[in-house]
Amino acid sequence: MKFMLDDLDRRILRLMQSDPMRSIPDLAEQTGLSGTRLSRRIEKLRELGVLRGVRAIIDWRALGYEVEVSLRVTLDKTQTRAFDDFIAAARDIAEVIEIQTFLGRVDVRLSVIARDMVHYQQIYRAQILALPHIADIEALMHVARIKADESLPL
Amino acid sequence: MITLDDIDRKILLALAQDATQNAGALGRKFDLSQPATWRRIKRLQEAGIIAGRKLDLDKEKLGFGVTVFLGIKLATKGRVSLDDFERAVAAIPEVQTVEHVLGMYDYRLRVTARDISDFERVLRRRVMTLPGVGDVEANVLLSEESRPGPL
Numbered sequence: 001m002k003f004m005l006d007d008l009d010r011r012i013l014r015l016m017q018s019d020p021m022r023s024i025p026d027l028a029e030q031t032g033l034s035g036t037r038l039s040r041r042i043e044k045l046r047e048l049g050v051l052r053g054v055r056a057i058i059d060w061r062a063l064g065y066e067v068e069v070s071l072r073v074t075l076d077k078t079q080t081r082a083f084d085d086f087i088a089a090a091r092d093i094a095e096v097i098e099i100q101t102f103l104g105r106v107d108v109r110l111s112v113i114a115r116d117m118v119h120y121q122q123i124y125r126a127q128i129l130a131l132p133h134i135a136d137i138e139a140l141m142h143v144a145r146i147k148a149d150e151s152l153p154l
Numbered sequence: 155m156i157t158l159d160d161i162d163r164k165i166l167l168a169l170a171q172d173a174t175q176n177a178g179a180l181g182r183k184f185d186l187s188q189p190a191t192w193r194r195i196k197r198l199q200e201a202g203i204i205a206g207r208k209l210d211l212d213k214e215k216l217g218f219g220v221t222v223f224l225g226i227k228l229a230t231k232g233r234v235s236l237d238d239f240e241r242a243v244a245a246i247p248e249v250q251t252v253e254h255v256l257g258m259y260d261y262r263l264r265v266t267a268r269d270i271s272d273f274e275r276v277l278r279r280r281v282m283t284l285p286g287v288g289d290v291e292a293n294v295l296l297s298e299e300s301r302p303g304p305l
Contacts, residue, residue: 013211056208094303100296113303140255146243146254147252
């Protein structure tokens with residue numbers, strides 16, 4: 001669907017992005033809109049599907065998951081169902097918190113969390129290496145998050 | 155570290171889906187009173203388990219059609235180089251996330267762009283000119299899904 005956002009829509013989204021829990025009165029004051037007009041704008045952005053909602057961010061480290069590893073997987077593409085089979089099986093591993101597919105040197109990337117290195121080793125051996133159609137795996141061990149907001153340059 | 159019971163886990167999962175639900179609405183789902191739910195949410199927040207909230211936007215509808223992950227190796231190491239690089243890279247608006255990693259790359263970046271030529275502009279003018287940049291590997295994101303994780 002094609003549609004145009006005006007400067008005011010962008011300003012509203014920018015403000016909401018910088019603080020998703022900002023109240024309507026606060027947003028109204030920042031944008032100079034009345035509460036009703038602002039709510040109507042936000043409702044329109046929801047109807048268009050631009051604004052999908054607000055999600056809580058879980059800090060796994062605070063739950064005792066100290067290790068995060070990014071596994072970059074190359075699949076055996078001679079298998080026609082390589083992607084489907086691999087992804088379906090990866091979904092069954094509880095410690096996999098993210099699955100991404102790529103065009104490039106990497107086919108699939110999994111974010112895996114574990115309580116410590118011993119736990120990671122167990123997950124890696126018993127579950128990751130058992131996934132179908134793996135041709136190669138490289139691991140990047142997560143050290144620190146420098147920027148994590150994932151905000152869009154609106 | 156605090157321990158979670160089943161209801162805490164359910165509340166956490168529900169808020170990860172939709173963080174605008176108030177304690178009353180959430181409590182009704184799990185047969186809890188509004189104050190009891192509120193206390194649980196507060197506890198999750200104070201323990202840092204709910205680290206924050208994020209606006210969920212449809213990036214394609216907003217005109218950001220391309221997401222590329224970059225693996226970057228620094229050509230020069232040392233504390234000053236890391237600090238300089240991190241400060242400069244975090245200031246690029248199109249760079250959505252920066253992770254310091256161990257392995258074949260030093261940093262992993264998530265870059266958003268309107269299209270491939272816009273990505274080329276960001277790569278050439280912003281990323282390749284960063285202090286200390288060495289090898290860069292690019293992978294274009296085709297799909298992504300977040301999983302609930304071990305809750």
